[in-house]
Amino acid sequence: MKISSEQGKIMKSRADAAVFFCYEDDLLPNAASVALNEPSGIMIRKMIDGGDVKGKDRELHVIYIPDSPAVPRIILVGLGKKKEADLEKIRGAFALAAGKARSLKLRSISVSPELCGLDVEAASIAAAAVEGMKLGLYQFTPFKTEERENLHELAELVICSENGTSIEEVKKAAKEAEIVAEAVLFARNLVSMPSNEMTPRDMANEALDIAKKRKSIHVNILDENKMKELGMNALLGVTRGSREEARFIIMDYHGTKGKERPIVLIGKGLTFDSGGISLKPAENMEEMKTDMAGGAAVMGTVMAAADLKLPLRIIGLIPATENMPGGLAYKPGDILKTLSGLTVEVISTDAEGRLILADALYYAQSYKPAAMVDVATLTGACIVALGESVIGMMGTDEKLKQKLKYASETTGEKLWELPLWPEYFESIKSDIADLKNVGGRPAGTITAGAFLRKFAGDYPWVHLDIAGPAWVKKDQPCIPKGASGVGVRLLIQMLRNWERMD
Numbered sequence: 001m002k003i004s005s006e007q008g009k010i011m012k013s014r015a016d017a018a019v020f021f022c023y024e025d026d027l028l029p030n031a032a033s034v035a036l037n038e039p040s041g042i043m044i045r046k047m048i049d050g051g052d053v054k055g056k057d058r059e060l061h062v063i064y065i066p067d068s069p070a071v072p073r074i075i076l077v078g079l080g081k082k083k084e085a086d087l088e089k090i091r092g093a094f095a096l097a098a099g100k101a102r103s104l105k106l107r108s109i110s111v112s113p114e115l116c117g118l119d120v121e122a123a124s125i126a127a128a129a130v131e132g133m134k135l136g137l138y139q140f141t142p143f144k145t146e147e148r149e150n151l152h153e154l155a156e157l158v159i160c161s162e163n164g165t166s167i168e169e170v171k172k173a174a175k176e177a178e179i180v181a182e183a184v185l186f187a188r189n190l191v192s193m194p195s196n197e198m199t200p201r202d203m204a205n206e207a208l209d210i211a212k213k214r215k216s217i218h219v220n221i222l223d224e225n226k227m228k229e230l231g232m233n234a235l236l237g238v239t240r241g242s243r244e245e246a247r248f249i250i251m252d253y254h255g256t257k258g259k260e261r262p263i264v265l266i267g268k269g270l271t272f273d274s275g276g277i278s279l280k281p282a283e284n285m286e287e288m289k290t291d292m293a294g295g296a297a298v299m300g301t302v303m304a305a306a307d308l309k310l311p312l313r314i315i316g317l318i319p320a321t322e323n324m325p326g327g328l329a330y331k332p333g334d335i336l337k338t339l340s341g342l343t344v345e346v347i348s349t350d351a352e353g354r355l356i357l358a359d360a361l362y363y364a365q366s367y368k369p370a371a372m373v374d375v376a377t378l379t380g381a382c383i384v385a386l387g388e389s390v391i392g393m394m395g396t397d398e399k400l401k402q403k404l405k406y407a408s409e410t411t412g413e414k415l416w417e418l419p420l421w422p423e424y425f426e427s428i429k430s431d432i433a434d435l436k437n438v439g440g441r442p443a444g445t446i447t448a449g450a451f452l453r454k455f456a457g458d459y460p461w462v463h464l465d466i467a468g469p470a471w472v473k474k475d476q477p478c479i480p481k482g483a484s485g486v487g488v489r490l491l492i493q494m495l496r497n498w499e500r501m502d
């Protein structure tokens with residue numbers, strides 16, 4: 001979708017449809033009313049007088065305007081009560097409008113931030129329009145070979161700055177929102193890809209491809225020999241049952257000239273989690289191709305940080321492997337000596353995420369980081385505790401947790417903190433090794449977090465469990481069912497606020 005911002009009147013935009021908002025308590029905002037020319041204004045006012053327009057959340061009307069060659073239709077979207085219309089709802093409303101336009105097989109759509117009737121900066125609304133539409137229109141189609149002609153795409157979004165005073169801000173916000181949305185779509189694509197087409201080596205190639213297109217990103221890929229040399233035996237243990245070779249992906253984005261301490265982002269890159277010898281039940285096992293969603297989110301974030309030219313140094317670490325049963329597979333009862341030197345008794349080979357992250361977190365410390373954030377589809381227990389749409393958060397640093405909470409309020413990716421009290425560490429003590437990789441059924445998400453904590457050292461660290469929201473089972477306005485790309489916008493927002501919140 002081509003996105004352009006211009007100064008001018010929306011009803012002159014020559015788009016196939018113009019988007020307007022209505023509210024329960026303000027059926028046609030004043031600015032919109034003024035902007036609508038005779039025939040369009042009359043049509044909408046008639047619909048309001050007739051009681052057709054109620055302004056309810058997600059209400060949708062397509063209104064044809066007689067004698068209006070410049071803009072033949074208006075898509076009117078309801079947003080409910082005005083004071084409840086936050087950015088997430090606004091993005092959703094734009095997504096809905098764009099979906100309607102696509103189903104009508106329209107080519108172009110226009111919006112005007114100043115006519116939304118909200119007390120929100122024009123730039124923020126422009127960004128919401130770009131994100132809402134790009135995210136809401138996402139479809140994963142590379143494997144559909146039949147009836148491809150029916151896969152209609154909306155070709156163009158025109159943002160019209162009616163009063164023109166904020167056109168430069170609008171342009172910048174729209175461009176940046178496009179970068180962020182592209183990163184989310186990149187992550188969704190990687191997660192949607194089946195595991196036979198997205199192996200650890202494929203993930204490494206994606207990282208190399210990102211670096212090839214951007215001078216400020218350097219990528220280094222560690223193979224299994226290098227992992228052996230370093231002593232990443234937890235990661236190597238997990239990978240042993242698979243015929244696919246593991247990769248440890250290092251992405252280094254240098255957005256500063258100085259020698260600032262980097263922010264290290266770590267993403268679980270399990271390209272397929274069968275459970276290994278502790279095999280998972282067959283039902284829904286296909287969903288375990290999504291077990292690299294944390295890694296994909298980190299890759300998308302580093303990519304966007306570079307495109308946004310953020311003045312930071314950011315390292316992305318993605319341990320990438322399959323977890324498979326096989327003749328050489330690691331087994332329950334095995335003891336692995338992690339990179340940190342701590343030994344781990346394997347209780348379940350299905351609790352593999354924390355093993356690969358243990359080595360990655362310890363490796364991350366070698367950068368003497370300003371902060372470490374790991375993102376992982378780590379525990380089914382997180383879905384039990386918080387539901388399917390919430391990220392579980394644990395960590396050692398109040399300021400870093402605050403940064404993430406603050407970012408989540410902007411992006412709408414809900415997160416909730418869970419405690420890491422001393423008693424949780426008792427349940428991951430092993431009789432014969434330093435740790436065991438399962439702490440029993442109670443508080444399964446927290447004991448996984450406690451396990452990771454043992455490898456984070458004294459650096460500010462936060463763990464994000466995205467097992468719930470990584471894969472969406474029912475269409476949402478900005479997330480068609482499937483891979484959500486959760487974490488990308490959250491991490492980018494945290495990084496964009498970084499300096500301001502220090």
Ligand code: BES
Nearest residue numbers: 348350351353377378379380381438467
């Ligand atoms: N990848 C899974 C967690 C998961 C479950 C992600 C459902 C997304 C949806 C993880 O590796 C796993 O299998 N965890 C086990 C841990 C248990 C053996 C302690 C789990 O959650 O059952």
Ligand code: ZN
Nearest residue numbers: 273350351352
């Ligand atoms: Zn598992």
Ligand code: ZN
Nearest residue numbers: 270273291353
């Ligand atoms: Zn897993």
